[in-house]
Amino acid sequence: MNIYFIGMCISMAVYIVIGLLVSRKVKSVDDYYVAGRRAPGILIVGSLVASYASTGIFIGDSGEYYQGGMNGLYLCGIMTTSGYILGAVFFGRYLRRSEALTIPEFIGRRFHSKHVKNLATITAVATMEVYLISVLQGVGTLMNAVTGISYDACILMAVIVFTAITTLSGSSGVLITDTIMATLFTTALIVAVFFMGHTAGGWFHTLKTIAQTPSLRELLSWKGVPGVVSTTSVNSIIWGIINGIVWMSVAMVGPWQSSRYMMAKNESTVISSTIPSAFGIFLIESSILMSAMFVKMVNPDIADPNQVMIWGAMHMIPTILGVLLLTGILAAGISSATTFLSLIGASMSNDVVGNRYNKITVGRIAMLIASFIATLFCIFNPPALFWIMLFGGAIVASSWMPTIMASVLSKRLTKAGAYAGMLAGFVVCFGVRLYTAVTGVMLSPFLDHAFLGMLANIAAMVIVSHFTQVTLEEKATREKMFIMPESEKDPVEVKKALSFSKAGMLVGVVILVLLLIFWAVPFAIYS
Amino acid sequence: MGEIILACFIGGWEIFIAYISYRRLTRETKKYLHYDGGAATSDADQRKKSEE
Secondary structure, three states: OOHHHHHHHHHHHHHHHHHHHHHOOOOOHHHHHHHHHOEOHHHHHHHHHHHHOOHHHHHHHHHHHHHOOHHHHHHHHHHHHHHHHHHHHHHHHHHHHHOOOOHHHHHHHHHOOHHHHHHHHHHHHHHHHHHHHHHHHHHHHHHHHHHOOOHHHHHHHHHHHHHHHHHHHHHHHHHHHHHHHHHHHHHHHHHHHHHHHHHHOOHHHHHHHHHHOOOOHHHOOOOOOOOOOOOOHHHHHHHHHHHHHHHHHHHHHOHHHHHHHHHEOOHHHHHHHHHHHHHHHHHHHHHHHHHHHHHHHHOOOOOOHHHHHHHHHHHOOOHHHHHHHHHHHHHHHHHHHHHHHHHHHHHHHHHHHHHHOOHHHHHHHHHHHHHHHHHHHHHHOOOHHHHHHOOOOOHHHHHOHHHHHHHHHOOOOOHHHHHHHHHHHHHHHHHHHHHHHHHOOOOOHHHOHHHHHHHHHHHHHHHHHHOOOOOHHHHHHHHHHOOOOHHHOOHHHHHHHHHHHHHHHHHHHHHHHHHHHHHHHHHHHHO | OHHHHHHHHHHHHHHHHHHHHHHHHHHHHHHHEEEEOOEEEEHHHHHHHHHO
């Protein structure tokens, strides 16, 4: 037991208390699953950022950057943020108009097809459970490494916390705790970066040292260190672009992001929340990158790359800030877990069980079962876990994205085409992933499993839709999506949405200028 | 030089995505809103105005 453990326990207690307080305000199914469809922008931004950031990016990405994977990984990470902006405009608004409780419900209604809905439900629940297991493993590993408490005990503590928050208060509590957690980890990280930079000798001193040291140069160069992300520098860039497109697709339609649009108080909030979210994630990813560089300057010999951020938090910054940062990273994991768990509950109650029983009760039972299963897998680590984890990755990109985008944009996509596309995307993504996992073969970045799945999805949709007909009811449902509800036609709100959307371009310019000033130009000069 | 190109690609990508989103949004909202001397009004407001 140490001060980090005490800090983590206090934060976990606070989250549970918030969950309890919010649970008193939950009066209806809408309150429980979509926060009453009246969440303000700040909660949507907080939840979008919290859902993106988990232990994976703080621990995993920092380790990859430390080893020299900046070129592909950073490119992928920043391209992902653009998915928020695209997703809100090309999908999120229509999802909100549908008044569906879940995305499987949306896609089922769009095509008047139970089969399409069921397929979407299966992929949603399976993928969320896999992500839940993955996040829980990350949280357990983090807590064990920092506190010395046994891995199993850490798993149990984390499960109790996120299960309590989610089952008690539903999405309302999840949004509030997500926002608090996002504020904590973003603030702690950005402040920590400055302290780490100071300890390492300064931002530009670090850039100069890395640029002028042959053994370190590739850490921040476009070439990267071959073998970290992909076999060669060019392949790493291609990997970054391909995976950037894949994860951008996930950000566009992934349930843990797009479900937030259903919770927003209006469409203007949907649009406007994505701009600060995208910029927030850019700051987080950039801060993680530079933290890894500063740690490299002070301790270039960390054997386990997953320890990079933890080491930096415990040795390079004041203790209280280290406590906040590590507590923040824990929060990132818990916030992601609450989101995945609430989506499992929503899908099981709304899409599987339906209206036969009380939806809140069914959702709570489903969440308890999902948490229990995740706990068992994390503690006992059975061989089946290997197969189950293959459902993770970017199956949402390959199975959902092309179909969901086409469900909005295409007049010619039929229900059979939608089903074929989703199935083909899933099968190809899963199949290629299974092949590489079992054989250990490293495929070209152009043969990324999720990218191939997306192509298979598109091909199947086009071919099958060619031989089938769009029904009148499908046509009518699609046309109805484009009718803006009267309640959304408030000129003030519309103007706000347009202003934020325009500001998105300015944010792109700011990102470009920051990258040039704080990295690319000085690095080129020092080299 | 490669780093500058990479930075420009990343920034340029964000600008491009924001642009196509903004274009889509303005095209759709223009169907529903009418700009009258700089102030936007909705279909309902326009109908009210013409009735008066």
